Amino acid sequence: MFVVVNRFKVRLDWHPDFRRRWLDREVLLNTAPGCLMIPFLKGSTYPNPVAYISHAFWASREAFEAWRGGSDLFQTAHKNAGKGEHLTIGQRAFSASEVLRTVEGMERPA
Template structure:
């Protein structure tokens, strides 16, 4: 499993527009082989800035890399330069290969 995250610092006054943008965008992730799941996370507000993180899970790092080189990736990010004003600076990318993973057991 590979987890790809982008962290965004968003000024409080831009938070509502930032959330609308993410909630209404076409990600095209579901068209990609190896895609497992996506979450958009909202963190704490500190000094007028809210931390957000996009969180995708992939079968492995190669399927994530394939996504970043795909037409679907280009389509999903074609307007990214226009929305930079909603967050501060560039997103901060973090990628992780899982070395251990377990899930809660199913309960009757």
């Protein structure tokens, strides 16, 4: 499994607009071959700025690279890239990691 993380720092006064933009946008990534799950997270509001984080879980690095390498889905998903930059502080932080081990708990989500 391969995990891609994007972190955004959002000004406290702009975070309702960022959140609305985040939750109302069309998500195409979930239709890409090899994409397993995409949680969108909101971090704490203290200290300012507010952190928003997206994780994309992929079956493999190869599946991610195939999507990122110029697929039509990638181009469509990023056609409005940069239009929300006024809501954030600095650029997003990107990281990608290969999962070495997953340990599951006894409880399962409802």
